[in-house]
Amino acid sequence: MRILILGGTRFLGRATARLAVEQGHEVTCAARGVSGVVPPGARFVPVDRDDPEALIPLADEGFDAVVDVTRQVSHARHALSALADHVDHWSFVSTISVYADNTTPGQTAADAPVLPGAPADVDGPVGPDNRWYGECKVSIEQAVRERMGVDRSFICRAGLIVGAEDPSDRFPYWVRRLSAGGEVLAPGRPTDRVQFVDVADLAGWLLHAAGADLNGTYDGIGPAVTRADLLAGVVAGLDVPEPVLTWVDQEFLVSHDVREWSGERALPLWVRLPESGGLMDRDARPALDAGLTVRPLVDTVRATASWMAAQPADVRQGGLDPADEAAALREWQAVRDR
Numbered sequence: 001m002r003i004l005i006l007g008g009t010r011f012l013g014r015a016t017a018r019l020a021v022e023q024g025h026e027v028t029c030a031a032r033g034v035s036g037v038v039p040p041g042a043r044f045v046p047v048d049r050d051d052p053e054a055l056i057p058l059a060d061e062g063f064d065a066v067v068d069v070t071r072q073v074s075h076a077r078h079a080l081s082a083l084a085d086h087v088d089h090w091s092f093v094s095t096i097s098v099y100a101d102n103t104t105p106g107q108t109a110a111d112a113p114v115l116p117g118a119p120a121d122v123d124g125p126v127g128p129d130n131r132w133y134g135e136c137k138v139s140i141e142q143a144v145r146e147r148m149g150v151d152r153s154f155i156c157r158a159g160l161i162v163g164a165e166d167p168s169d170r171f172p173y174w175v176r177r178l179s180a181g182g183e184v185l186a187p188g189r190p191t192d193r194v195q196f197v198d199v200a201d202l203a204g205w206l207l208h209a210a211g212a213d214l215n216g217t218y219d220g221i222g223p224a225v226t227r228a229d230l231l232a233g234v235v236a237g238l239d240v241p242e243p244v245l246t247w248v249d250q251e252f253l254v255s256h257d258v259r260e261w262s263g264e265r266a267l268p269l270w271v272r273l274p275e276s277g278g279l280m281d282r283d284a285r286p287a288l289d290a291g292l293t294v295r296p297l298v299d300t301v302r303a304t305a306s307w308m309a310a311q312p313a314d315v316r317q318g319g320l321d322p323a324d325e326a327a328a329l330r331e332w333q334a335v336r337d338r
């Protein structure tokens, strides 16, 4: 296939370009080149999508498939207007942040209500908390369906993406923490559900969708696992000694300013339950039935760890630092001994 990736200079877009090259496709990546470089074997076309006409020169080339990862509504609209008539299949990487209900577990893309689209004066996520992120993705989904038609478009609502080149430092936190050993603060309960998708599996599914003409709207996530199985899988992938896991009650964590999900003082991949139970426990069956394959967790861990090992020493971006973790564990112990 002739594939155009709108992006391709980091994480998922780059993994998709890399895999597409490996599979023998002719791959073009259009981006500014600010975030990184495209993988070897892919053609890089420098483009700034802030310019509404930037993609027009690519239209005459014609492509079998486009993969777009954008969060900017105008970027998506301009790309569709330039390219839709010259492309057979359009995949858009959306997000489970489009959903209106983050509480109910077991939802699917077919039945879950979504947020309204972004207001007319909002083009992309705003500020450190990414305000309007979900709404912008909803607007882009609508634009893709309208312009390409539902029979030529694949909307992939990704859940938490993990694996090599992850810029978010969420999954890497656990790789680093469990490598370090000692007493490990494990949030919540061992049976709490955690859900993610390996970046290479998601890339493979995007290419499968393009090749098999898969259309429609799906969540891009693997089956949920328990937090105990997640941590055990990380340990197995790293081949390190069994750590001492101390499970700490979520209300204690909240009251001690240990934060959820990502960022400073956060325990990544942890969200409060039941309030956010829908975020980490969606029904993966439709995706699996539609061709998403899921590699063993140990493979994800090994890929992440070997990428981390090749990075400059300190790539930490948030997470609970060791001193804060030790303090929280001491205070938890004191509460339990009372």
Ligand SMILES: NC(=O)c1ccc[n+]([C@@H]2O[C@H](COP(=O)([O-])OP(=O)(O)OC[C@H]3O[C@@H](n4cnc5c(N)ncnc54)[C@H](OP(=O)(O)O)[C@@H]3O)[C@@H](O)[C@H]2O)c1
Pocket (backbone or CB within 6 Å): 006, 007, 008, 009, 010, 011, 012, 013, 014, 030, 031, 032, 033, 034, 035, 036, 047, 048, 049, 050, 069, 070, 071, 093, 094, 095, 096, 157, 158, 159, 160, 161, 162, 168
């Ligand atoms: N990470 C997760 O856990 C997660 C979860 C759910 C959904 N998602 C979604 O998954 C997708 C991930 O995409 P990704 O990993 O490839 O990373 P990304 O950060 O979304 O990449 C953005 C891409 O767009 C390009 N870009 C940005 N501004 C541009 C401009 N003005 N002109 C041209 N190109 C521009 C960037 O390249 P240059 O900067 O080089 O131009 C980069 O290649 C995103 O859509 C995200 O919303 C992610």
